[in-house]
Amino acid sequence: MKKERVFFITVADKPGVLFKITNIFRRKNFNIESVTVGKTLAEDESQIIITINADEEEADSFARMVKRLIDVYEVVEAPKESCYVQELLLAKLEGDPDMLQKVAENYGAQLIKNGSLILKYVGEPANVEELIKELSNKFKIIHISRTGITAVVKEDGKDILRFGR
Amino acid sequence: MIVMASYLSGAQALVKALEEEKVEVIFGIPGGATLPFYDALKDSNIRHVLARHEQSAAHMADGYARASGKVGVCTATSGPGATNLLTGIATAYLDSSPVVALTGQVAKSYIGKDAFQEIDTVGIYTPVVKYAFQPLSASEIPFDVKAAFYIASTGRQGPVLIDIPKDVQTETAEIEFPEKVEIKGYRPYIKPDPEAVREAAKLIIQAQKPVILVGGGAVKSEVGPLILELAETFMIPIASTLMGKGAVPENHFLSVGPIGMHGTYHANTLIMESDLIIGIGVRFSDRTTMDIKEFTKERMILHFDIDPTEARKNIVNEFPVIGDLKESLTILVSEIKKMMPYMKNSPWHKRVKELKDYYDGRIFGEKAMSPLIIKKIREILGPDDIVTTEVGQAQAWAELFYKVLKPRTFITSGGLGTMGFGFPAAIGAKVAKFDKTVVDIAGDGSFLMTSNSLATSVAEGIPVVVVILNNSVLGMIAQWQRIVYNNRYIASYLGETPNFPALAKAYGAEGVRVNGIEDFVKYFKEAVRSEVTYVIDVPISPEENVFPFVPAGKSLREMIV
Numbered sequence: 001m002k003k004e005r006v007f008f009i010t011v012a013d014k015p016g017v018l019f020k021i022t023n024i025f026r027r028k029n030f031n032i033e034s035v036t037v038g039k040t041l042a043e044d045e046s047q048i049i050i051t052i053n054a055d056e057e058e059a060d061s062f063a064r065m066v067k068r069l070i071d072v073y074e075v076v077e078a079p080k081e082s083c084y085v086q087e088l089l090l091a092k093l094e095g096d097p098d099m100l101q102k103v104a105e106n107y108g109a110q111l112i113k114n115g116s117l118i119l120k121y122v123g124e125p126a127n128v129e130e131l132i133k134e135l136s137n138k139f140k141i142i143h144i145s146r147t148g149i150t151a152v153v154k155e156d157g158k159d160i161l162r163f164g165r
Numbered sequence: 166m167i168v169m170a171s172y173l174s175g176a177q178a179l180v181k182a183l184e185e186e187k188v189e190v191i192f193g194i195p196g197g198a199t200l201p202f203y204d205a206l207k208d209s210n211i212r213h214v215l216a217r218h219e220q221s222a223a224h225m226a227d228g229y230a231r232a233s234g235k236v237g238v239c240t241a242t243s244g245p246g247a248t249n250l251l252t253g254i255a256t257a258y259l260d261s262s263p264v265v266a267l268t269g270q271v272a273k274s275y276i277g278k279d280a281f282q283e284i285d286t287v288g289i290y291t292p293v294v295k296y297a298f299q300p301l302s303a304s305e306i307p308f309d310v311k312a313a314f315y316i317a318s319t320g321r322q323g324p325v326l327i328d329i330p331k332d333v334q335t336e337t338a339e340i341e342f343p344e345k346v347e348i349k350g351y352r353p354y355i356k357p358d359p360e361a362v363r364e365a366a367k368l369i370i371q372a373q374k375p376v377i378l379v380g381g382g383a384v385k386s387e388v389g390p391l392i393l394e395l396a397e398t399f400m401i402p403i404a405s406t407l408m409g410k411g412a413v414p415e416n417h418f419l420s421v422g423p424i425g426m427h428g429t430y431h432a433n434t435l436i437m438e439s440d441l442i443i444g445i446g447v448r449f450s451d452r453t454t455m456d457i458k459e460f461t462k463e464r465m466i467l468h469f470d471i472d473p474t475e476a477r478k479n480i481v482n483e484f485p486v487i488g489d490l491k492e493s494l495t496i497l498v499s500e501i502k503k504m505m506p507y508m509k510n511s512p513w514h515k516r517v518k519e520l521k522d523y524y525d526g527r528i529f530g531e532k533a534m535s536p537l538i539i540k541k542i543r544e545i546l547g548p549d550d551i552v553t554t555e556v557g558q559a560q561a562w563a564e565l566f567y568k569v570l571k572p573r574t575f576i577t578s579g580g581l582g583t584m585g586f587g588f589p590a591a592i593g594a595k596v597a598k599f600d601k602t603v604v605d606i607a608g609d610g611s612f613l614m615t616s617n618s619l620a621t622s623v624a625e626g627i628p629v630v631v632v633i634l635n636n637s638v639l640g641m642i643a644q645w646q647r648i649v650y651n652n653r654y655i656a657s658y659l660g661e662t663p664n665f666p667a668l669a670k671a672y673g674a675e676g677v678r679v680n681g682i683e684d685f686v687k688y689f690k691e692a693v694r695s696e697v698t699y700v701i702d703v704p705i706s707p708e709e710n711v712f713p714f715v716p717a718g719k720s721l722r723e724m725i726v
Contacts, residue, residue, distance in 0.1 A: 016297075064476070068472070
């Protein structure tokens with residue numbers, strides 16, 4: 001069944017690796033919904049988290065193709081509902097600071113005042129969407145930046161594929 | 166561990182690193198961005214074979230690798246050199262052939278500035294190589310070379326690129342040469358799970374109508390004797406893919422030849438009547454299985470392979486056993502031998518024998534000249550002599566009628582289907598096995614794509630025999646247009662040009678146009694004895710079809726004969 005699936009890919013921290021991985025999704029004409037990259041605990045490794053919409057067979061095939069790359073050490077794939085998923089939003093805004101403060105408090109977001117007004121929010125992607133909608137109704141949005149999702153697999157997560165190490 | 170350190174240029178370090186890998190020969194063409202490398206090569210004993218087009222240089226290295234089992238090395242300059250070479254490297258990739266490609270690159274400071282003959286070589290090669298290196302300092306070169314050879318030749322083999330900027334070739338440094346390399350994340354050796362092998366053995370015992378299907382992986386890992394042991398214990402027929410030809414001798418009483426779009430009638434029939442397919446070093450490509458639903462219906466599929474990516478790639482409900490083939494099969498054979506063997510006169514074995522007796526070597530179609538030519542080639546050549554093929558009808562006739570007796574003596578572009586492959590691959594194979602006769606079974610269309618390799622063959626003293634099955638058309642295209650597109654021919658007629666014997670002679674080779682089978686035999690024998698490159702032009706009818714033929718989208722049952 002087609003659904004959002006999260007790939008956790010542990011890779012060598014060097015040039016060209018992200019290109020090789022995204023190229024595999026490109027080859028089969030899949031749109032990457034989100035991609036985030038960060039260092040891991042190991043000195044020379046990074047973790048790439050990619051979200052795509054795919055069925056089980058496609059996910060299995062992607063996981064194998066990605067794992068075959070020599071610079072890829074491990075691939076874990078899990079349906080989104082098997083993961084704890086968060087996203088960071090930074091929104092640069094114009095409007096009444098007091099009103100903005102109220103919205104921020106409502107969402108558990110943080111308002112930063114350093115020359116401009118920046119709203120910082122961490123939450124589930126659906127809540128990020130909702131907050132953006134509210135902000136655009138009430139304030140002037142100068143610019144928004146979203147990180148894309150970062151996630152960890154839940155302890156009781158189901159249908160998890162694991163390749164490597 | 167470091168064996169030695171010396172003060173060298175990057176180019177000298179490259180040559181020294183290649184010598185450390187015991188490279189005997191490099192196929193290539195120099196250019197601006199590889200001049201420092203060539204200058205250093207002048208002081209080496211490594212032989213250089215000058216190609217006339219980079220694509221051919223890559224095919225030569227590939228042919229050398231496939232004939233010898235060693236890593237083939239080719240080189241080209243930056244830009245157009247690298248893009249020309251690409252087709253040959255993609256060919257090696259699709260057939261898992263160990264080739265190391267060395268390309269020159271513009272100096273580091275020019276990269277990304279659309280400099281003269283600059284192209285993003287690593288970018289365009291990445292999807293068709295096992296790995297791509299781009300050393301950015303001379304001191305990185307020995308590691309990259311050692312790693313490239315290691316990656317190319319281990320696990321599922323394949324080509325590796327090393328793209329070296331010109332200033333990295335010229336800079337000098339104290340350079341250390343590692344004795345061994347370790348590549349994190351690369352574990353080519355996979356130990357098979359004995360439990361899975363035992364499970365596989367059970368499935369084989371239970372099967373009533375098993376067929377073994379051998380592929381290119383079985384040729385490369387030299388498991389022919391193990392496969393024969395398995396087959397003979399249970400009297401299981403052995404079919405092959407195009408790439409698997411020669412893994413076991415095709416004159417063995419259990420061999421039924423290749424399956425696929427142009428498989429033998431009996432092999433295709435048996436595989437579709439089977440209840441178990443034992444795939445060994447195969448990837449179940451579309452040209453082998455044809456309609457995959459029909460192929461997998463009503464039978465179990467066992468799949469032995471070294472590459473975990475292949476498990477369930479094309480056949481979702483197969484039973485994969487991933488790991489080193491030699492080890493998997495050794496366990497399998499010992500497990501099987503503990504159990505009750507098949508009876509020789511089982512109904513399945515009778516069926517195999519009945520079909521084989523009737524269809525083995527059978528020629529379909531009225532105007533069939535090409536199968537006769539190919540059978541004659543087989544009669545005249547020794548078991549260790551080598552045949553390469555071009556791509557198209559000539560390839561399919563060779564697949565059907567040339568019985569391969571030893572591994573690595575049948576060399577063809579199976580995966581990518583690259584026209585123009587056979588002739589330069591023959592030159593590479595001849596360099597690897599100089600005491601053997603090497604014959605390219607060609608069509609006129611394919612041969613013309615790389616016929617300028619005649620210059621290399623003559624100038625470098627690498628004599629091979631080219632047999633052109635000359636029908637003045639792009640034969641396979643014409644056959645499809647005739648059968649599938651209701652005789653609506655377009656762009657498939659080549660005409661009676663060039664005059665191939667004259668072309669051969671213009672290059673200093675021998676050339677002859679023969680008339681009929683007897684004439685062919687006479688000149689072919691002369692060509693085999695001859696110490697010069699020999700082109701034999703065999704006129705055949707433009708309407709000659711390759712049969713059996715399974716049209717695209719049909720099942721292996723639906724053969725046109």
